[in-house]
Structures are given as C-alpha cells and as structure tokens.
Amino acid sequence: xxxxxxxxxxxxxxxxxxRQYILALTDTLNVITGKWKLPIIASLLYGKNRFKDLQENIxxxxxxxxxxxxxxxxxxxIVQRKVYDQTPVLIEYILTESGKNLINVVDTMLDWGMAxxxxxxxxxxx
Amino acid sequence: xxxxxxxxxxxxxxxxxxRQYILALTDTLNVITGKWKLPIIASLLYGKNRFKDLQENIxxxxxxxxxxxxxxxxxxxIVQRKVYDQTPVLIEYILTESGKNLINVVDTMLDWGMAxxxxxxxxxxx
DNA sequence: ATTGTTACTATACAAAAGTATACTAATACT
DNA sequence: AGTATTAGTATACTTTTGTATAGTAACAAT
Numbered sequence: 261x262x263x264x265x266x267x268x269x270x271x272x273x274x275x276x277x278x279r280q281y282i283l284a285l286t287d288t289l290n291v292i293t294g295k296w297k298l299p300i301i302a303s304l305l306y307g308k309n310r311f312k313d314l315q316e317n318i319x320x321x322x323x324x325x326x327x328x329x330x331x332x333x334x335x336x337x338i339v340q341r342k343v344y345d346q347t348p349v350l351i352e353y354i355l356t357e358s359g360k361n362l363i364n365v366v367d368t369m370l371d372w373g374m375a376x377x378x379x380x381x382x383x384x385x386x
Numbered sequence: 387x388x389x390x391x392x393x394x395x396x397x398x399x400x401x402x403x404x405r406q407y408i409l410a411l412t413d414t415l416n417v418i419t420g421k422w423k424l425p426i427i428a429s430l431l432y433g434k435n436r437f438k439d440l441q442e443n444i445x446x447x448x449x450x451x452x453x454x455x456x457x458x459x460x461x462x463x464i465v466q467r468k469v470y471d472q473t474p475v476l477i478e479y480i481l482t483e484s485g486k487n488l489i490n491v492v493d494t495m496l497d498w499g500m501a502x503x504x505x506x507x508x509x510x511x512x
Numbered sequence: 513a514t515t516g517t518t519a520c521t522a523t524a525c526a527a528a529a530g531t532a533t534a535c536t537a538a539t540a541c542t
Numbered sequence: 543a544g545t546a547t548t549a550g551t552a553t554a555c556t557t558t559t560g561t562a563t564a565g566t567a568a569c570a571a572t
Binding site for chain 2: 546
C-alpha cells in the first residue's frame with residue numbers, strides 16, 4: 261500500500277502540495293528540531309521521566325533548556341506533566357500517545373541515516 | 387519485522403544509544419531541518435530542478451538562502467549539481483539516490499503529523 | 513538554624529539561522 | 543552600446559536558538 265506523499269509525487273500533474281500536508285509536516289518538524297528534542301524524547305521512551313533523571317541522562321543540558329523544551333513538548337501534546345504531592349515533590353513527564361508514536365518517525369530517520377552513510381561510503385571508494 | 391530502534395527501546399536493560407545511531411539521526415536532522423530544506427527537497431522531487439524554477443516555486447526564498455541551502459545539500463550528498471554548457475548556461479540540481487529516498491522520511495513525518503492532528507482534535511472535544 | 517532535596521526561574525550574553533537589498537559575471541540578442 | 547537571461551555573490555542587519563551562571567520555593571531531616 262502506497263502512502264499519501266508517494267502518491268502525490270507520482271502524479272506529475274499535481275502542482276501544489278495540499279495545505280494540510282504542509283501543516284502536518286511543519287508540526288512534525290517543530291517537534292523534532294532543535295538540539296535537545298530528540299535526546300529528551302529518547303530519554304522519555306527509555307523511562308527516564310523525572311526532571312532530575314533527564315538532567316543526568318542528557319549530558320550538558322542546562323535546567324533552563326530542559327524546562328523550556330519540556331514546556332514546549334507539553335503545549336504541543338507530546339508529553340503530559342504529572343504532579344505527585346509528596347515530599348520532596350515528585351513530577352513525572354509522560355509521553356502521550358502521539359509522543360510514543362514519534363518512535364516511527366525516529367526510526368525512519370535512523371534507517372535513512374544508516375543507509376545514507378552506506379551510500380556515501382560506496383561512492384567515496386567505488 | 388521490527389526495526390532497530392524499536393528493538394533497542396524494548397530492551398529495558400539498554401542504557402545507552404549506540405554511537406552510530408546518534409550519528410545517523412544527526413545526519414538526518416541536519417538534512418531536513420531549517421526553514422527551506424523540505425520545500426527545496428519537495429520541489430526537486432516534483433521535477434523543478436533549476437535555480438530559477440526553485441526560486442519561482444518556493445515563495446519568498448531569497449537567492450542567498452537558496453544558494454546556501456543547495457550548497458549544503460550538495461556537500462551532504464543529497465543533490466548533484468549538473469552544468470550544461472549552453473547559452474544562457476543551464477544548471478540542474480538532481481536528487482541523488484539518498485536524496486530520493488528521503489521521501490520515506492518525509493512520508494513518515496506526514497503520517498505522524500496527520501495522526502497527531504486527529505489525536506489533538508479527539509482530546510480537545512471528547 | 514542549617515543543610516539537603518527536587519524542580520525549577522532570572523538575567524545577561526553568544527552563536528546560529530534567516531532577511532533585505534543591491535550588485536556581478538558570462539553570454540547573446542537587437 | 544544597451545538590454546535580457548541565468549545563476550548566482552556581497553554586505554549589513556534582525557531574529558531565533560542556545561549557553562553560562564546564579565538564585566528561588568517548598569518542604570523535611572538533623
């Protein structure tokens with residue numbers, strides 16, 4: 261079964277990309293671009309969900325950036341912030357369904373990246 | 387068949403992402419991030435391969451940015467620059483195999499983006 | 513009263529990415 | 543000699559993104 265975008269590209273008469281496609285692609289880009297987004301999402305996938313866990317797991321990230329990125333991921337519906345009223349306070353960042361599904365995107369990116377490296381090697385020394 | 391990254395995440399004992407995975411992901415991010423990369427790649431997929439075509443096809447891009455991005459895509463092995471010695475000179479930017487394969491990444495991003503919008507709608511008005 | 517813990521915020525700054533506007537080189541056509 | 547065409551480059555600037563460093567709030571334990 262062929263996907264939307266491949267169908268679209270196959271049809272040579274198509275002149276313009278539908279607006280909703282552009283919106284969807286922009287959303288995805290916003291969620292994965294930046295220096296810290298993928299490390300944070302990967303850490304959350306691994307089950308590191310507290311602020312301190314993330315800070316320890318992601319080398320050299322400052323609390324300012326971690327806080328900023330988590331907020332952005334929250335308003336974009338990628339993570340959910342859960343507060344447990346203990347002492348000291350416990351706060352967990354949990355991936356939403358959409359957040360978990362990002363693994364498909366990451367995975368395709370990984371596949372392409374690996375294949376691209378093989379391709380470049382092949383062409384450099386034929 | 388399950389992919390590399392999904393396998394990795396399933397194994398809870400895994401503590402660190404292999405270096406080559408990080409490199410591959412970084413490569414992919416570098417190729418698709420920025421305001422103009424996807425529009426340029428999409429235009430090239432559609433068969434718009436001359437500088438002027440791209441300039442007309444991509445609204446509001448300046449020649450400086452187009453030139454800069456094309457150069458970057460070239461050194462990263464995504465496009466190939468072909469010079470035809472005519473008058474006026476004809477220069478074509480052609481996607482490499484890796485460049486064409488980016489459609490898989492774009493497509494997965496599109497799928498996720500569309501599904502995410504449906505998910506957000508569902509949660510906003512339950 | 514001091515120290516420890518978690519989860520941050522505030523301020524100032526540096527670097528990267530993108531924009532605006534004008535200009536150039538090579539060639540051919542009139 | 544002046545104009546058109548393609549494919550860019552040059553310079554100065556603004557905006558966005560990320561860094562460095564220090565400080566805060568709410569408790570509890572000693």
